């Protein structure tokens with residue numbers, strides 16, 4: 141790496157960056173690869189994508205130059221379903237429990253004793269892992285006020301990552317047909333949720349030069365009244381906020397809607413909650429009719445294959461959804477359900493499950509890569525800014541280094557990245573044209589401190605959780 145990056149008016153920001161690499165995979169069209177490629181970023185914006193020869197004369201020796209002769213340059217990964225608060229409880233929850241008791245007896249009880257320090261420690265741990273494994277943008281599923289929303293937003297902002305945070309919105313205590321599923325520590329008042337959402341949106345949407353946005357994350361069906369669904373729909377229209385929610389993750393969700401004469405999509409349509417920037421998570425049990433309603437309205441699905449498999453929830457009908465024209469993106473979900481926030485590994489899981497079910501031709505490495513990049517951008521309504529490497533988009537870029545045994549010999553880079561790489565092969569990450577990971581090291585967070593803090597806060601959370609069980 142050479143050049144100073146031409147510091148900009150004392151802000152410490154890198155003004156111009158040139159990346160040169162073995163190949164650039166812009167994810168503009170399936171199959172497009174630029175051998176000996178280059179990407180030039182000026183003030184956060186991509187100004188050149190093409191062959192290295194074509195970049196000559198466009199850059200100066202003052203620019204930051206990242207030369208990776210064994211690198212694959214890709215758009216940053218977009219994780220459209222993340223629970224920041226769950227990184228702290230990875231490995232502690234048994235792996236033999238199905239979704240509703242897993243939430244009711246373990247995850248929600250653990251999260252229900254969190255204070256602000258725990259929420260912040262977990263968020264920093266999660267962001268650290270995401271940055272190191274090439275995630276440049278994520279959608280948070282929904283923050284409880286007890287995690288400390290402002291503290292988390294500050295940490296996310298200063299880490300340099302791009303994010304859509306969200307406030308969890310609820311006004312009932314159930315999960316689908318199971319009443320009183322939520323422990324006291326997780327229950328929130330509906331009016332208070334709305335007030336906090338509006339407050340957080342005012343403070344954080346657009347922060348960091350547009351790197352942050354703030355949405356509503358509805359809690360699961362059974363925890364939200366019809367009135368609240370309609371209120372959220374109206375507020376989303378008024379504020380421009382997106383909405384996300386877990387949906388049809390298990391069959392109980394379908395039974396819950398059916399008992400009231402609806403399918404998930406017919407219910408959401410009635411509430412005005414289908415459309416752009418509406419991201420429904422899992423959708424393992426979506427019917428053909430619901431897929432058509434999603435496709436026609438531009439509603440997105442965040443697919444979380446590892447989480448669905450670990451909890452025995454099933455395998456989402458991704459091939460069918462894509463055939464119907466649904467925008468399907470990818471998500472890692474949470475610490476206890478995945479148990480990693482590594483989108484490179486998640487791409488492989490997505491591809492393998494669909495291949496196992498429908499044959500090897502049904503879902504390719506390129507399909508997985510698109511889900512992790514351009515489809516994610518579309519889900520968040522950010523397709524004009526991120527998701528592919530194109531002139532005019534923001535400089536959110538990942539470089540994976542192939543000079544390791546598992547990626548040698550160099551053959552088809554997309555196949556190698558999806559099936560053979562892991563996030564640990566990520567060497568460099570830029571968000572908005574700013575380096576946030578260099579040679580595998582995160583520049584914006586003190587890794588030692590984040591890991592130590594996570595160990596400390598987990599002990600506190602565990603202690604409170606165990607007292608609560610006795």
Ligand SMILES: [Zn+2]
Pocket residue numbers: 221223281386421473474
């Ligand atoms: Zn989730």
